[in-house]
Amino acid sequence: MVFVEKYSYQLGLIIGDLIAFSLLPTSGFIAYRSAIRFNEFACSHSIAKRGTDYITTNLFDCLPYLD
Numbered sequence: 001m002v003f004v005e006k007y008s009y010q011l012g013l014i015i016g017d018l019i020a021f022s023l024l025p026t027s028g029f030i031a032y033r034s035a036i037r038f039n040e041f042a043c044s045h046s047i048a049k050r051g052t053d054y055i056t057t058n059l060f061d062c063l064p065y066l067d
Contacts, residue, residue: 005048013039 016035
C-alpha cells in the first residue's frame with residue numbers, strides 16, 4: 001500500500017506538470033511550485049510511511065472513542 005501511495009503522488013505530480021504547462025503557460029511556474037509544495041506536505045504528513053504496526057496501534061487507540 002505504501003508503494004502505491006508513493007507512486008500515486010509522483011504520478012499526480014507528473015500529470016499536474018503536464019496540465020499546468022499545457023493549459024496555463026503564463027502561470028505554469030506558480031502551479032508547478034504549488035504542486036511541489038502539496039506533494040511535500042502530503043509525503044510529510046502521510047501515516048503510511050510509518051508502517052503497519054504504527055497504523056494498527058493508532059486504530060486500536062481510537063476504538064474507545066468510537067462509541
